[in-house]
Amino acid sequence: KIVDPHAKSGGLKTRFSDVAGLHEAKVEIREFVDYLKRPTAYTTLGAKLPKGALLLGPPGCGKTLLAKAVATESSAPFIAVNGTEFIEVIGGLGAARMRDLFKEAKSRSPCIIYIDEIDAIGRKRSGGEGGGGVGGGGGSGEEEQTLNQLLVEMDGMDSAQGVIVIASTNRADVLDKALLRRGRFDRHVTIDPPTALERKEIFELYLRQIKLDKNPEVYSQRLALMTPGFSGADIHNVVNEAAIRAATTEKKIVTVDELDWALQRILAGPEKRSRTLS
Numbered sequence: 597k598i599v600d601p602h603a604k605s606g607g608l609k610t611r612f613s614d615v616a617g618l619h620e621a622k623v624e625i626r627e628f629v630d631y632l633k634r635p636t637a638y639t640t641l642g643a644k645l646p647k648g649a650l651l652l653g654p655p656g657c658g659k660t661l662l663a664k665a666v667a668t669e670s671s672a673p674f675i676a677v678n679g680t681e682f683i684e685v686i687g688g689l690g691a692a693r694m695r696d697l698f699k700e701a702k703s704r705s706p707c708i709i710y711i712d713e714i715d716a717i718g719r720k721r722s723g724g725e726g727g728g729g730v731g732g733g734g735g736s737g738e739e740e741q742t743l744n745q746l747l748v749e750m751d752g753m754d755s756a757q758g759v760i761v762i763a764s765t766n767r768a769d770v771l772d773k774a775l776l777r778r779g780r781f782d783r784h785v786t787i788d789p790p791t792a793l794e795r796k797e798i799f800e801l802y803l804r805q806i807k808l809d810k811n812p813e814v815y816s817q818r819l820a821l822m823t824p825g826f827s828g829a830d831i832h833n834v835v836n837e838a839a840i841r842a843a844t845t846e847k848k849i850v851t852v853d854e855l856d857w858a859l860q861r862i863l864a865g866p867e868k869r870s871r872t873l874s
């Protein structure tokens with residue numbers, strides 16, 4: 597899926613201001629905006645720009661949102677793929693797809709490739725990689741061939757070429773070490789589940805976007821304290837459910853009643869998923 601911010605319609609809109617909390621992660625990932633905007637400022641000084649960043653963390657906590665914000669803020673097209681797409685194809689097509697992906701990105705550079713769930717293709721290879729080259733795994737599985745191709749593509753890229761690969765996973769422990777070497781995904785950004793303060797910020801972000809009877813700040817603190825273990829996606833869901841509830845009950849404005857109703861509804865879901873409460 598390609599989103600081109602230069603396109604007249606359907607362009608990207610996610611900015612860093614749309615990502616609540618995640619203050620440290622934002623600082624770390626923001627560097628990539630500058631690499632994409634002013635690569636020669638670095639390369640003329642002899643610096644080699646990072647080609648990849650790995651976002652580590654549980655689902656629904658803003659990894660995709662952050663990657664999109666990098667693309668928007670650097671006016672670069674954003675090509676999003678999922679690791680599972682490469683292994684669902686038959687007969688060596690995963691590697692060919694990977695080649696095409698990089699070809700496409702280079703033709704649109706500066707450009708961001710976002711690979712969600714990279715663990716689907718980036719698991720430790722059976723044969724091990726040995727010294728440091730690529731392709732030493734020796735396996736013939738779709739997964740290994742795709743991973744080898746990804747390594748070949750990243751190694752073949754000139755760091756000033758303006759293609760940055762951002763990948764995400766919540767299973768860093770299963771990743772092949774070759775992926776984490778210098779010149780590949782050597783920048784790691786941890787995206788933890790939101791703290792109480794971050795949940796408050798996320799609630800405020802979304803409460804500001806609905807018709808609410810009071811200032812978002814009136815509700816956000818209490819809601820944040822009632823939602824340990826919630827992801828940003830869960831929080832967005834609570835606010836949206838509250839607005840939907842108000843509409844279905846033909847109310848003109850969202851009040852504490854709808855927020856509590858939505859909270860109970862979402863709580864019933866995540867509790868079944870046996871969340872770890874923080």
Ligand code: ATP
Nearest residue numbers: 614615616654655656657658659660661828829832
């Ligand atoms: P996955 O691993 O499932 O792809 P993710 O970490 O990439 O998860 P996102 O797709 O970035 O999660 O987040 C899902 C949705 O949750 C976002 O579209 C947004 O509505 C909301 N959300 C999550 N985290 C935040 C945040 N920090 N600030 C604002 N909204 C957030």
